[in-house]
Amino acid sequence: MDQMSTERPRVLLIGSGAQVYREYLLKQTAEHAELWLLEPDPPTWQRPYLVGSSTANTFSPAETVTAVRRLAAEQRIDAVFCYHEGMIVAAAAAAQALGLPGPSVEAVTACRDKARTRELLAGAGVAQPGFALVDDDFDIAQLAQAIPPPWVIKPRSLGASQGVIKVDQPADFAEGLRITRSARQAGMPTDDVVLVEEYVEGGEITVDGYFDGQDFVPLYITRKRLNKAPYFEEMGHTLSGDDEYLTDASLLELMAAAHVALGFRNAISHTEVRITSAGFRLIEVNGRMAGDLVSILVERAMNYNSAWYALELALGRNPGRPAPTGRCCGIRFLRPDEPCVVDSIRFDAERARAAGLADVSFQPMVQPGTELWLPPDNYVARYALLIADGDSAEECNQKLDVASELVELASHPIGQPAAAASAR
Structure with missing residues (x-):
């Protein structure tokens, strides 16, 4: 511990993610630790934030453990950290192999497998939607009797709402099932057995928060903005530093019960x-921090670095709970x-300046020439983002509504020449 107090910790980061979404979090993490990156490809944009890197198939727990043991024989590793959904099981296996703090492989696997999550939560009596596993032998009449429509069909182990679709009636179930089964995500397993849930x-x-062995400690809460059904595309978030649910006893009890059932901590x-209308219903637990640039919202609305909290936990420390603030920050994605x-x-x-929106941040998310496909061909077709601060979620959303109208996308149909371009 004395050495840790005089030196920046050396942290093994498993996976860095996409630059547009994760560079800010990587930068925040590098402010508090020396980072050694382990992932399949050599670093490019990540280099300024690293002290070194190695390559390995970090989608594979076995290959990751082999690479990590080799690294640990050559240098000090104080903690293992991962925010990449497809690599969190491998990261848990790496920490376990080195005897370092972190969630267990079993707990992270239970989060990754949404069917296993549902089974464990049901066994613990945690409030959640009704569910069933469906394969080729399902009977639609029996399913409708057990779980009346509408339904949500989702893959067991994908992320970012890939393949998740709402189906309103039995006549549309077969097409919904086909769409869910066709979804793919790099490095993540697919399964013809899918999860069917009651739509709530x-x-x-x-x-986002952590379980300290006794209580669930909330760090930040976002209000999610979804695109219209039948898909569940996330189009934005607002984060208030004093959100009422940060101290809601029934929500915190639900969160604690879920984490105990899954065995997820550290x-x-x-x-x-x-x-x-019947209270909180838990949809899913992910064994990593929020994506969608939420770390920016945390810093702007709550005045702290969320990566620091994650690193403290990875180092086996209790980071405590941040103080509430009266500020809000929102992000809006455009597609x-x-x-x-x-x-x-x-x-x-x-x-924007004339409308009093000089403080609204704008960032393109793709380059000219990018093809943007919509669900079910692609579930993340964002071309730009906007970020706004305010004293309330309502103020942030009002700013984002106006700013969204000031973004012009010039495009042309896929398969046609650029001469067919139009402004949208």
């Missing part, structure tokens, strides 16, 4: 919860109405 109506929040989790090829993306900054 209500607003959706995400809760790391930040990212949980999706629906707020229904086209139809599949297209991007020609240009422009934000009218002059009109």
Whole structure:
């Protein structure tokens, strides 16, 4: 511990993620630790934040453990950290192999397998949607009797709402099942056995925090903005530093019960919860921090670095709980109405200043020439993002609504020449 107090910890980062979404979190992490990156490809944009790197198939727990043991024989490793959904099982196996703090392989695997999550939560009596596993031998009449439609069909082990679809009636179930089974995500397993859940109506929040062995400690909560059904594309979040649910006893009891049932501790989790007329219903628990640039919202609304909390847990320490603030920050993602090829993306900054939106941040997310496909061909077709601060979620959303109208996407249909370009 004395050495740790005089030296920055050497942290093995398993996977870095996509630059547009994860560079900010990587930068935050590097402010508190020396980072050694382990992932399949050599670093490019990540280099400024690293002290070194190695390559290995970090989607494979066995190959990751082999590589990590080799690294540990050559240098000090104080902690293992991972925020990449497809690599969290491998990261847990690596920490376990080195005898370092972290969630167990069994707990992380239970989070990755949504069917296993449901079974464990059901056994513990945690409030959640009704569910069933469906294979080729299912009987639609029996399914409708056990779980009346509408349904949500989802793959067992994919992320980012890939392949998740709402089906309103039995006549549409076969097509929904086909769409779910066709979904693919790099490095993640696919299975013809899918999860069918009761659709629960209500607003959706995400809760990031950790279980300290006795209580669930919430760090931040976002209010999620979803695109229209039948898909569950996430189009934005607002984060309030004093969100009422940060101290909601029934929500915190639900979170604690879920984490006990899954055995998940020693790391930040990212949980999706629906707020229904009958109370909270847990949708899923992810064994890693939030994505979607939520770390920026945390820093701007709550004045702290969420990566520090994650690193403290990875080092076996209890980071405590951040103080509430009266600020809010929101992010909005923009996507086209139809599949297209991007020609240009422009934000009218002059009109934004005239509208009192000089503090709204704008960032393109793709380059000209990018093909943007919509679900079910692609579930993340974002071309730009906007970030706004305010004293409330309402103020942030009002700013983002106005700013969204000031972004112009020039594009042309896929398969047609650029001369067919139009502004959207």
